Amino acid sequence: MHGEQFFWQSPSALGRNLPFDDDLAPGEVRFDGPLRSEVGEIYRLGMGVAWEVAPDEAVYFTLFVAESAEVLEREINIFRRSLWVYLGGAGIFMLALQTFMVRWSLQPLRNVITDLRRVERGERDQLEGDYPREVSILTDNLNEFIESEREHLKRYRNTLGDLAHSLKTPLAVMRTRLETVEPERQALRDEMAAQVNRMDEIVAYQLSRAATSGHQRFAAPLEIDTRAEELVSGLEKVYARKGTYCEFDLDSSARFHGELGDLMELLGNLVENAFKWANQRVLLTTRTILANEPGRRAGLMLAVEDDGPGIPPEKVEHLLQRGVRGDERVQGHGIGLAIVQDIVRAYRGTLTVGQSVELGGARFEVSIPPGA
Numbered sequence: 001m002h003g004e005q006f007f008w009q010s011p012s013a014l015g016r017n018l019p020f021d022d023d024l025a026p027g028e029v030r031f032d033g034p035l036r037s038e039v040g041e042i043y044r045l046g047m048g049v050a051w052e053v054a055p056d057e058a059v060y061f062t063l064f065v066a067e068s069a070e071v072l073e074r075e076i077n078i079f080r081r082s083l084w085v086y087l088g089g090a091g092i093f094m095l096a097l098q099t100f101m102v103r104w105s106l107q108p109l110r111n112v113i114t115d116l117r118r119v120e121r122g123e124r125d126q127l128e129g130d131y132p133r134e135v136s137i138l139t140d141n142l143n144e145f146i147e148s149e150r151e152h153l154k155r156y157r158n159t160l161g162d163l164a165h166s167l168k169t170p171l172a173v174m175r176t177r178l179e180t181v182e183p184e185r186q187a188l189r190d191e192m193a194a195q196v197n198r199m200d201e202i203v204a205y206q207l208s209r210a211a212t213s214g215h216q217r218f219a220a221p222l223e224i225d226t227r228a229e230e231l232v233s234g235l236e237k238v239y240a241r242k243g244t245y246c247e248f249d250l251d252s253s254a255r256f257h258g259e260l261g262d263l264m265e266l267l268g269n270l271v272e273n274a275f276k277w278a279n280q281r282v283l284l285t286t287r288t289i290l291a292n293e294p295g296r297r298a299g300l301m302l303a304v305e306d307d308g309p310g311i312p313p314e315k316v317e318h319l320l321q322r323g324v325r326g327d328e329r330v331q332g333h334g335i336g337l338a339i340v341q342d343i344v345r346a347y348r349g350t351l352t353v354g355q356s357v358e359l360g361g362a363r364f365e366v367s368i369p370p371g372a
Contacts, residue, residue, distance in 0.1 A: 013066070020064040024048030034069040041069035108135045115139075119146065121221065121257075121297040221255035221297070222263055224286050231267055232284065235275045244275050246282040254286040254300055256368075262343050269340050270304040270364050278306035281359055291370035299370040305356035305363045316353045344368075 009020075017038050024030060026048045033043030049061040111129050118124045126143040174196050225248075232246040256263045274282045282304070289299030344351045349368035356363040 018042070018064075018066055019044065020046075020062075020066075022046065022062065023060075024062045026050035026060065039068070042066045043069055043072055108132050112139060112142075116142070117296065221257050222260060224254050224256055224263070224267075224300075224302075225250050225252060227260075227263065228267060228271075228284055228286075231264070231271060232282075235272060239275050242278075242280070244278050244280055244282060246271070246275075246284055249283065249285040251286050251288050253298075254288045254302075255298070256300055257297055258347060262346075266302070266340060266343050266366065269337075270302075270366075273364075274304045274306040274308075274362070277308035278361065279308055281307045283356070283359055289367070289370055293371075296371045300368045301365065302367075303363060303365040305359045306361040307356070307359040308361040310355050310361045311353060313355070340364075340366075 007020075013020075019035055019037060019042075022030075024046050027050075028046075028048040030046045031044070034041035035044055044064060044066045046062060046064045049063060050058045051061060052058045108131050112127065112131065112135060115124065115127045115129050119126060126146055127139045129139070131139050175193065228248070228250065232248075236245055271282065271284060283306075285301075285303040285305075287301040289301055291298055341351055344366055347368050349366055352365045352367070354363050354365070355361070
């Protein structure tokens with residue numbers, strides 16, 4: 001108590017000169033600090049009190065409580081550390097929970113992507129996973145699209161087959177009738193026969209172009225080794241008198257993602273041309289072109305080389321720039337280069353023609369990039 005009569009201090013304040021000399025009005029509360037004192041900086045709380053000891057008589061007190069600023073600061077720091085620990089822990093927990101929820105909610109879409117890549121690589125015919133109702137609408141539509149694409153391709157090829165049959169039959173009849181023309185019309189017969197043969201070649205070529213299936217997102221992978229060996233076996237019999245033989249450098253993992261007819265057309269044209277112009281040796285090479293992204297289907301490199309006369313470098317660019325009409329075949333090489341280029345373009349690949357380093361003749365290289 002501070003007043004005119006006496007001053008009282010608690011044992012903890014004895015012997016210490018503290019700033020407790022202010023008088024506060026009854027009911028007044030004051031908090032101030034940090035204040036300098038001989039014991040260091042302190043915080044002070046004061047309150048004025050009126051104590052009635054008799055009617056119309058009161059004793060006035062001013063009560064002060066002080067606390068070391070260092071102790072208070074230490075308590076504040078402890079509180080702050082605890083707050084950061086609890087809030088930080090709660091924040092980390094919320095982030096982990098949010099990450100888990102996002103990954104869990106997007107897992108069906110990741111499953112769709114994985115299954116779609118399996119279909120793309122030909123490992124499955126359609127999406128067959130157990131998907132949530134919201135995602136199943138998407139997968140059902142994708143399956144319908146895949147099936148529609150395959151049915152459309154089948155109808156297209158059947159139509160082309162019917163067209164080929166309907167065109168070739170009249171041509172065969174015309175050719176037969178020309179053979180029975182009177183000798184005195186030999187010139188006319190020869191001219192008509194040449195035109196019929198020309199029409200037959202154009203029909204065969206254009207049908208071959210149209211039947212090229214080309215790039216398919218969901219094509220099954222075709223093994224090349226067995227089909228190449230069967231093709232070469234037949235050609236070695238045809239060219240047995242020349243003694244031409246084919247060497248293989250085949251990658252067993254190489255696959256062609258497309259139609260079997262396209263693969264056989266590609267191999268047949270390239271290998272048969274090599275047999276025709278080779279002196280004795282032909283080399284067939286296949287390699288797998290790995291994809292940069294995991295899960296994407298690999299590409300294919302296919303090369304056919306021979307030890308024949310080769311192609312002059314100055315003519316290579318000219319040959320590759322030729323058109324794709326039936327009357328614009330590459331002259332002097334016995335290869336339907338226009339057909340080969342059509343197939344390669346349809347699969348988003350490239351065809352390069354150069355000289356074989358190993359055999360010295362021509363080298364035809366087809367490269368189909370990954371994912372195509």
